[in-house]
Structure formats: C-alpha cells, structure tokens
Amino acid sequence: MRRYFIKTFGCQMNVNDSEILAGILEDNGYALAEVPQKADIILVNTCSIRQKAEDRAYTFLRELKKLKKTNPDLIIGICGCVPQREKENIVKQLPFVDLVMGPQCVDDFSNILQEIEPNKETQFYIEEKGRPRKIHPTKRAKSPRAYINIMYGCNNYCSYCIVPYVRGREVFRPSKDIMEEIKKLDKSIHKEVILLGQNVNSWSEGDKTFSDLLREVHKAPGVEWISFMTSHPKDMTDEIIETVAKLPKLNNHIHLPVQSGSTKIMKAMNRKYDRDYYLKLIEKIYKKIPEATVTSDIIVGFPGETGKDFKDSLSMIRQANFDSVITAAYSIRPGTKAAAMKGQIETSVKKERLQKIMQVVQDVAYQKNQKLVGKTMDLLVEGPAQKGKLSGRTRGSKIVYFDGSKNLICQIIPMKITSAKSWVLEGQRT
Ligand code: SAH
Ligand code: SF4
Ligand code: F3S
Numbered sequence: 005m006r007r008y009f010i011k012t013f014g015c016q017m018n019v020n021d022s023e024i025l026a027g028i029l030e031d032n033g034y035a036l037a038e039v040p041q042k043a044d045i046i047l048v049n050t051c052s053i054r055q056k057a058e059d060r061a062y063t064f065l066r067e068l069k070k071l072k073k074t075n076p077d078l079i080i081g082i083c084g085c086v087p088q089r090e091k092e093n094i095v096k097q098l099p100f101v102d103l104v105m106g107p108q109c110v111d112d113f114s115n116i117l118q119e120i121e122p123n124k125e126t127q128f129y130i131e132e133k134g135r136p137r138k139i140h141p142t143k144r145a146k147s148p149r150a151y152i153n154i155m156y157g158c159n160n161y162c163s164y165c166i167v168p169y170v171r172g173r174e175v176f177r178p179s180k181d182i183m184e185e186i187k188k189l190d191k192s193i194h195k196e197v198i199l200l201g202q203n204v205n206s207w208s209e210g211d212k213t214f215s216d217l218l219r220e221v222h223k224a225p226g227v228e229w230i231s232f233m234t235s236h237p238k239d240m241t242d243e244i245i246e247t248v249a250k251l252p253k254l255n256n257h258i259h260l261p262v263q264s265g266s267t268k269i270m271k272a273m274n275r276k277y278d279r280d281y282y283l284k285l286i287e288k289i290y291k292k293i294p295e296a297t298v299t300s301d302i303i304v305g306f307p308g309e310t311g312k313d314f315k316d317s318l319s320m321i322r323q324a325n326f327d328s329v330i331t332a333a334y335s336i337r338p339g340t341k342a343a344a345m346k347g348q349i350e351t352s353v354k355k356e357r358l359q360k361i362m363q364v365v366q367d368v369a370y371q372k373n374q375k376l377v378g379k380t381m382d383l384l385v386e387g388p389a390q391k392g393k394l395s396g397r398t399r400g401s402k403i404v405y406f407d408g409s410k411n412l413i414c415q416i417i418p419m420k421i422t423s424a425k426s427w428v429l430e431g432q433r434t
Contacts, residue, residue, distance in 0.1 A: 007037035014051025026143035050086035054335035085170040106130040134172030150194035155201035163341035191226030199232040205239035261301035265320030266313035297400030305354030308347035373424035383419040
C-alpha cells in the first residue's frame with residue numbers, strides 16, 4: 005500500500021487544508037505513514053507569515069532530500085503560502101521538489117495526484133484567484149474541536165502582512181456548504197465547531213451577516229459548543245457581541261488582535277482603528293459577556309516604534325486585561341508596505357522588547373487566572389496530558405489538567421478549578 009506523510013506549518017487555514025489533502029490521499033488508496041522515511045509521498049504545507057516560519061519549512065524540506073537516495077520514487081511536494089509567494093523561484097532553492105502547489109489548488113488535489121510522477125520535471129500548480137473550498141472527504145484529527153472554514157483570503161492589507169498576497173482576496177464559503185460540512189461531522193467526537201477565517205466577522209451572503217450565520221450554526225443538531233477566529237476589531241459589531249452573549253452554545257472566547265497599543269503605530273499598520281476605539285470595544289465585550297476570555301496578537305518593533313509606543317503596547321495588555329497574547333517581533337515581508345518604511349528597528353531592540361512584553365503577558369494572565377480558582381465550569385476533554393493526567397478546555401479556551409480516565413475524552417464534564425498558573429489550570433472532577 006502506498007503511504008503519505010504531511011507536515012504542516014502555520015495557521016489553522018493550513019491545518020484545515022492539510023486535513024483535506026489527507027482526506028483526498030486516503031480516498032485515493034493511500035495510508036498514513038508514521039514517519040517521513042516510510043512515505044511514498046510527502047507534502048510540506050508551509051507558512052510565510054514571518055521569515056522564521058519560512059526558514060523552518062526550508063530546513064525541514066532540505067532534510068527530506070536524502071530520503072530520495074533510499075526511495076528514488078519518493079514524491080516531495082511543497083504546498084501552502086511559501087510557494088504562492090515565491091512561485092517558480094522556489095525550485096532555485098529546492099530543485100529536488102516534484103510538486104509545487106499553492107493554497108488555491110487544494111480543491112484540485114485529487115486530479116493533481118493523478119498527474120504527478122516521480123523523477124519528472126517539477127510540476128507547478130499555482131493560481132492567484134481565491135475560491136471557497138468544496139466539500140471533501142476531510143481526514144479530521146481525532147479532536148473534539150472541528151475546524152470549519154467559512155471564508156478564505158483577506159482584503160485588509162495591514163502594512164506588515166503577507167496574507168493578502170498569498171491567500172488572495174476575501175471569498176466567502178456559501179452557508180449551504182458550511183452547514184453541510186457541519187452536518188457531516190461525527191458528533192460523538194466533534195463537540196465543538198470552530199468557524200475559521202482570517203477575518204470571520206466580514207462573512208456575508210446576500211443580506212445574511214456573520215451573526216445570522218452564527219444563529220444558523222447554533223441550530224445545527226449535535227453541535228454543543230461554537231467558537232470563531234479571527235475577529236478584526238473594525239468589524240466587531242454590537243450585533244456580534246450580543247449574539248455571543250445571548251446564544252448558549254457560543255463560547256465566551258474572543259480572539260481580537262490589537263497588534264499595537266499605540267494609535268500612531270496602529271495607523272501605520274493600516275489597522276483602521278485607534279487605541280480609544282479598541283478599548284471601548286473591549287469594555288463593551290466585558291459588559292455584555294462578563295466571563296469573557298479575551299486574547300490578542302501584538303507585534304513589537306514595527307518600523308518607527310519608539311520606546312513610548314512600546315510602552316503603550318504594554319499598558320494595553322493591562323488595560324484590556326488580556327488572558328493571553330501571541331507576541332512576535334516584526335519580520336520584514338518582501339513586497340508589503342511596511343518593508344519599505346523608514347525607521348526599521350534593530351534586531352537586538354526587537355528581542356529586548358519581546359522579552360519584556362512576554363513577561364507582562366504572563367503576569368496579566370496569571371492574575372486573571374487566579375480569579376477562576378474555586379469555580380466550577382464545563383470542560384471539553386481533549387486528550388492525555390503530562391504525568392498521566394488528562395487535558396481539556398473551558399468555554400474560554402483555558403487549558404485544564406486533571407486526573408481522570410481516558411473514556412472521558414471528547415466529553416463535556418463539570419470541573420472544579422483548584423489552582424492556576426499563567427497558561428495551565430489544574431482541576432478536580434466534581
Ligand atoms: N487575520 C488575523 C491574523 C493573521 S496572521 C488578524 O487580522 O489579526 C497572525 C498574526 O501574525 C497577526 O495577528 C500578527 O500579529 C502576526 N504577523 C503578521 N505579519 C507579521 C509580520 N510581518 N511580522 C511579525 N508578525 C506578523
Ligand atoms: Fe493580515 Fe491584517 Fe488580513 Fe489579518 S487582517 S490577515 S493581519 S492583512
Ligand atoms: Fe501562514 Fe499562510 Fe496562515 S502565511 S499564517 S499559513 S495564511
């Protein structure tokens with residue numbers, strides 16, 4: 005039997021695309037290989053968001069080259085955002101690759117698979133125009149959380165970001181396909197549906213808004229919890245906040261990337277809001293959803309970021325009382341507006357700021373988690389954790405470790421929180 009191996013870098017869009025690629029491979033008679041050494045086809049699904057992400061993919065791919073010595077018929081494919089950015093140039097760096105495929109061609113993979121052969125010239129499948137994925141025989145992870153894409157691409161052109169260039173303009177998946185895919189989920193495993201997109205709040209279909217879609221998903225039989233990611237602050241309407249507050253299956257986790265705490269930098273980033281707007285939005289969220297978990301993304305060392313601008317980001321974390329923040333040092337992405345901006349910040353300064361901001365994030369998360377100790381809350385059990393414990397997530401997406409038997413996996417159970425650190429809570433079954 006022919007075997008496949010897929011390595012995935014990057015965001016949930018890539019995770020979901022890899023699930024589709026795996027499903028198509030299995031539909032064509034391939035079985036999963038535990039290690040790349042045992043595979044007949046290896047796909048590397050890459051991310052371009054920062055230089056480091058690209059470097060990791062190149063390192064992984066270069067390591068694969070030697071496998072062709074022991075298995076000359078091995079097919080190596082590079083997929084995802086790096087080939088979409090590099091196009092044909094990619095073979096200059098990776099001449100041994102058989103297949104180069106951009107994210108827009110995932111839908112065609114079944115046909116592509118028939119066309120690719122080992123030891124031929126590199127085959128290219130790269131399209132510019134985005135289109136919503138069709139429904140495929142997706143091979144989902146045995147996780148109680150199922151990712152469902154509702155939109156692809158992005159129109160926002162934040163000045164630092166490569167996504168609009170590699171994923172194309174926004175396209176929305178039809179609600180019929182979204183509902184059909186949700187209907188097909190094995191509800192004995194998948195208890196939570198996570199609606200995905202770079203900017204989910206902008207989803208629409210005729211007169212239907214994102215809030216209408218949330219109401220429709222809420223009616224789907226068998227779905228117990230619903231979450232969504234990522235929200236853009238400029239598109240986070242009162243209606244969405246109220247819908248989350250009102251509908252019982254909607255989780256109270258809002259991921260709302262702020263990117264910087266300084267109005268000047270927000271403007272240079274082309275985020276289309278300012279500090280005041282963002283803080284008012286946060287206030288509204290906590291007012292309507294008092295138990296809300298609010299998480300964010302912040303970039304440090306964006307061109308022109310002064311010590312004062314950086315301090316504004318630190319104070320934003322405390323004022324917004326974020327449960328967690330994904331922090332990153334600004335990375336120049338060729339072709340984006342910010343790459344050509346004056347005032348690029350030295351690497352050493354970026355590193356120093358990153359250390360400082362991570363400390364503040366950890367500190368605020370720790371304080372916020374202490375308030376949960378002693379409370380009892382629902383937990384969706386995900387799988388084994390360290391030291392024989394099990395791990396699950398609260399409706400606010402907090403990770404909880406506890407003692408319990410494996411038959412609790414994929415169940416929702418009440419849990420008493422007994423202690424809390426910054427990133428993990430401990431709990432006891434009640
Ligand atoms: N659509 C989402 C997130 C997209 S990318 C949003 O609008 O927020 C995920 C995160 O990567 C971004 O939120 C940003 O914080 C980070 N990021 C994007 N480009 C970056 C760059 N050039 N350097 C460093 N971090 C970057
Ligand atoms: Fe990138 Fe901005 Fe689009 Fe998010 S909203 S994907 S950060 S351009
Ligand atoms: Fe990376 Fe592409 Fe996602 S650049 S963050 S994998 S959309």
